[in-house]
Amino acid sequence: MSFINNLNWRYATKQFNGNIVGDVQLDTILEAIRLAPSATGMQPYHIVVAHGAMKDKLIESSGQVAKMGASHLLVFCSRTDYPARGEQQIANTAQIQGVTTESLEGLKKMVWMSFESKTPEKLIAWAERQVYIALGFALAACAELEIDAAPMEGFKPDAFQEILGLPASIHPVVIMAIGHRDPEDSAQPSKRAKVRFPKDDLFSFQ
């Protein structure tokens, strides 16, 4: 199928059939997330991949029990551990590009400016925007692989934080259940037309 056909095939899955997503496909989805771009390249996020009993516990706590048949639950978290994250980015860049950290002064300035120029509230909002780009890549990757996915903001981030034992600097923002659709799910596009605004509403050309 073409990419656009796959985007028409996908939908926010309400009911999954309990089948497990294979390791290779899961790894491809995670790789797409890893390759997502982010402002300054800092990737200020962390994604917990929950399965089995932990996945069930999280879904139960979210109240979205219709999603219980999902294979995995990806918990997209923002991270606000600056400047440590910036230091990691510089070290990672130096190692991958085979250069000294001293030669990365320009990058360091840009990275530091990205968190020093913002209030704590703006910093959180900035990190969360990067998280949503990663979510978008994950959704597109799932569509490509014909893996079903349900993105959700309907959950209690603080409860997830506690259940997962995450430090304060890593905060759940949005979650995505993945798996395979229940053929009975009435929300799927073959049973219920996908609703989008037309192009002349969404785009204008100048």
Ligand SMILES: Cc1cc2nc3c(=O)[nH]c(=O)nc-3n(C[C@H](O)[C@H](O)[C@H](O)COP(=O)(O)O)c2cc1C
């Ligand atoms: C960021 C985000 C959060 C969402 N949160 C929920 C949610 O909590 N519960 C739910 O049932 N659907 C949720 N959805 C699904 C949307 O309602 C759905 O994507 C939208 O109506 C478009 O339909 P489609 O994805 O089936 O094409 C969410 C989608 C996104 C992108």
